[in-house]
Amino acid sequence: MYKILILAALACSLSAVAYGAGRGFNQATHLDSTKVPRGCATCHNGFNFKTGGGASICIICHGDTSRLSQEYKFIPKKFLPRDSELKNVETDFRKTYHHPVFEPLAARHRASETMPESDPKAPRHATCADCHNVHYSSPASKFAGIKGKRTDVISSITNEWELCYRCHGDAANLPGRSTNKRALFASTNPSYHPVEAEGRNSAVVSLLKPYKEKKFTPGDVSRITCGDCHGSDNASSPSGPHGSNNQFILVENYSIRDDQPEAPQLYALCYRCHSRTSILSDESFKYHSLHINGRTTGSSFQGTSCYTCHDSHGSTENKYLIRFNKEVVSANANGMLKFVEKGLASFRGECYLSCHGVDHNPKKY
Numbered sequence: 090m091y092k093i094l095i096l097a098a099l100a101c102s103l104s105a106v107a108y109g110a111g112r113g114f115n116q117a118t119h120l121d122s123t124k125v126p127r128g129c130a131t132c133h134n135g136f137n138f139k140t141g142g143g144a145s146i147c148i149i150c151h152g153d154t155s156r157l158s159q160e161y162k163f164i165p166k167k168f169l170p171r172d173s174e175l176k177n178v179e180t181d182f183r184k185t186y187h188h189p190v191f192e193p194l195a196a197r198h199r200a201s202e203t204m205p206e207s208d209p210k211a212p213r214h215a216t217c218a219d220c221h222n223v224h225y226s227s228p229a230s231k232f233a234g235i236k237g238k239r240t241d242v243i244s245s246i247t248n249e250w251e252l253c254y255r256c257h258g259d260a261a262n263l264p265g266r267s268t269n270k271r272a273l274f275a276s277t278n279p280s281y282h283p284v285e286a287e288g289r290n291s292a293v294v295s296l297l298k299p300y301k302e303k304k305f306t307p308g309d310v311s312r313i314t315c316g317d318c319h320g321s322d323n324a325s326s327p328s329g330p331h332g333s334n335n336q337f338i339l340v341e342n343y344s345i346r347d348d349q350p351e352a353p354q355l356y357a358l359c360y361r362c363h364s365r366t367s368i369l370s371d372e373s374f375k376y377h378s379l380h381i382n383g384r385t386t387g388s389s390f391q392g393t394s395c396y397t398c399h400d401s402h403g404s405t406e407n408k409y410l411i412r413f414n415k416e417v418v419s420a421n422a423n424g425m426l427k428f429v430e431k432g433l434a435s436f437r438g439e440c441y442l443s444c445h446g447v448d449h450n451p452k453k454y
């Protein structure tokens with residue numbers, strides 16, 4: 090009954106003009122009849138309004154190319170969107186590491202929900218409609234129609250990171266080892282990867298072109314996005330953190346394990362922007378190589394991951410993204426676990442900790 094009523098209501102306003110009047114979304118790709126020829130009914134036919142419709146409707150066009158012709162076999166081909174214009178995101182979502190749009194929890198989505206979640210017990214979910222509002226989105230305004238938290242008010246978003254903070258920021262239901270990304274990227278922190286603002290360090294000597302700490306010349310890239318690190322492992326896939334063969338939905342491999350010999354592939358993500366040669370020749374931290382490669386003689390320790398010392402996002406406490414991995418590093422004999430910096434661009438500091446049986450009380454560099 091509910092469904093019939095809604096469909097009847099839709100039938101009355103079956104034109105984008107009627108539905109969109111005064112809403113300013115006439116640029117929307119999916120309400121453009123040259124791109125989505127069947128209009129509202131394309132999606133709103135047997136559509137579950139309660140749960141955002143799910144991914145199955147979207148992948149008719151954004152999935153394996155055979156789906157489009159099967160689903161619309163009665164429609165002459167010239168009225169269908171051209172395969173070549175459609176972005177196939179299904180392949181990435183079927184990979185090992187992905188946003189769970191095909192999992193049953195995706196159906197927890199509600200059009201009326203307010204994010205970030207305030208109930209710690211609420212199950213986490215992600216469906217296409219959580220990240221895309223198809224009534225509004227266009228190539229020019231990909232996040233149009235999605236609301237996020239700006240300081241304390243909930244309003245429309247314009248930046249990718251605001252989308253992510255809906256679920257990976259102040260959400261009360263963050264899972265296990267997850268951290269609050271809004272807190273880590275805050276530009277008031279001592280250090281952060283430059284997503285929301287330009288970075289704090291003026292001597293990131295390892296940076297590869299076109300990356301620069303600050304924008305001096307027009308070719309410099311001094312800001313990066315979540316999508317520069319999170320996305321498909323296949324560079325020709327559509328953009329977006331849909332899925333990847335790499336853990337944590339990363340564009341390149343990154344191992345967070347301790348005690349394994351260094352190889353370019355292990356930390357390929359970092360080496361995309363930071364010169365491996367610079368890091369391993371100790372251009373900044375003079376004991377980088379010692380820790381990353383391990384000792385060559387007199388010890389069985391094979392080397393550790395960047396993750397043992399650095400957070401990939403930001404640090405609310407330290408400069409240089411220093412955040413010790415407590416599964417590997419512990420307090421020293423005096424019960425201290427801390428990093429002390431001794432002046433920016435001087436490459437000097439002190440560490441108080443214990444690691445692989447070596448007490449640092451402190452160790453200076």
Ligand code: HEC
Pocket residue numbers: 099102103104105106108109119120125128129130131132133138139140141142199200218219223224
């Ligand atoms: C490309 C698929 C698609 C097309 C085309 C489409 N919609 Fe939707 N519509 C959705 C999805 C997905 C939702 C669920 C949004 C949510 O739950 O967050 C939705 C939700 C709605 C709702 C529920 C309230 C709301 O606004 O969220 C109405 C009403 C609606 N659509 C009307 C229309 C009308 C009228 C048209 C044609 C002008 C249309 N839709 C075209 C996918 C589509």
Ligand code: HEC
Pocket residue numbers: 117118119124125126131132142146147148149150151170174175176217218221223225226227228231
């Ligand atoms: C009838 C085919 C069709 C369906 C069904 C469809 N899309 Fe699209 N979509 C298109 C076309 C055509 C484009 C423009 C070319 C492209 O980017 O693939 C597009 C573009 C997009 C874009 C890029 C930004 C933009 O707005 O241009 C997003 C995001 C997107 N679609 C999401 C979705 C989601 C989510 C659903 C399901 C609710 C969906 N689409 C259902 C045809 C479709």
Ligand code: HEC
Pocket residue numbers: 186187188189213214215216219220249250252253254255256257264267315316319330336337338
């Ligand atoms: C509607 C909620 C939602 C939004 C918005 C969202 N995510 Fe997620 N994300 C999830 C859920 C649910 C998972 C599954 C694991 C979990 O519960 O965190 C996940 C998983 C991930 C993972 C893998 C985590 C792991 O431990 O392997 C990454 C990386 C990620 N998201 C990045 C992003 C980025 C980048 C954005 C913004 C472009 C984003 N997410 C937006 C809900 C969301």
Ligand code: HEC
Pocket residue numbers: 250253254257266267268269270274282284313314315316317318319337339343345358396400401402
């Ligand atoms: C410089 C690369 C880089 C950037 C930029 C980046 N990430 Fe990550 N992210 C990583 C790496 C590496 C991991 C895996 C190690 C870890 O957990 O820190 C990760 C892990 C994650 C995870 C899973 C762990 C958790 O805490 O839940 C989520 C979610 C995530 N990132 C979200 C984001 C969001 C949201 C943004 C943008 C606001 C972002 N990332 C920007 C590299 C990056």
Ligand code: HEC
Pocket residue numbers: 144147148151176178182188190215216217218219220221231249252326327328329330331
């Ligand atoms: C966790 C959030 C999230 C989910 C869930 C999600 N997307 Fe995306 N999607 C993004 C982001 C972020 C982008 C990149 C926008 C940009 O280019 O800035 C994107 C881009 C796209 C594009 C355009 C790609 C391009 O290269 O132009 C399409 C099409 C798309 N998504 C479809 C879908 C469909 C269909 C689903 C569900 C099956 C889906 N997305 C689920 C976040 C998400």
Ligand code: HEC
Pocket residue numbers: 292293294295296356359360363367368372373374377380381393394395396397398399409411430434435436437438
């Ligand atoms: C044992 C801890 C430790 C490990 C492991 C480690 N670093 Fe560092 N790293 C540091 C410290 C300490 C500094 C700060 C040096 C200073 O005082 O400026 C630093 C600085 C940096 C800088 C900023 C300066 C520059 O060189 O551009 C980058 C980038 C960096 N590390 C990348 C990496 C990467 C990539 C890895 C893994 C391949 C890694 N680090 C592994 C401790 C570590």
Ligand code: HEC
Pocket residue numbers: 279280281282283287288289290291293296300301302303310311312313317318343358359360361362363395396399400401408409410
């Ligand atoms: C997409 C490019 C990109 C990737 C990938 C990347 N970085 Fe960076 N990184 C930057 C930029 C740009 C800066 C300069 C920020 C600044 O000015 O402080 C930076 C700065 C740093 C700094 C110094 C921050 C400070 O405030 O002192 C460290 C440490 C660092 N990165 C470590 C890593 C590690 C570890 C990885 C891999 C997990 C990684 N980066 C991956 C672009 C990248």
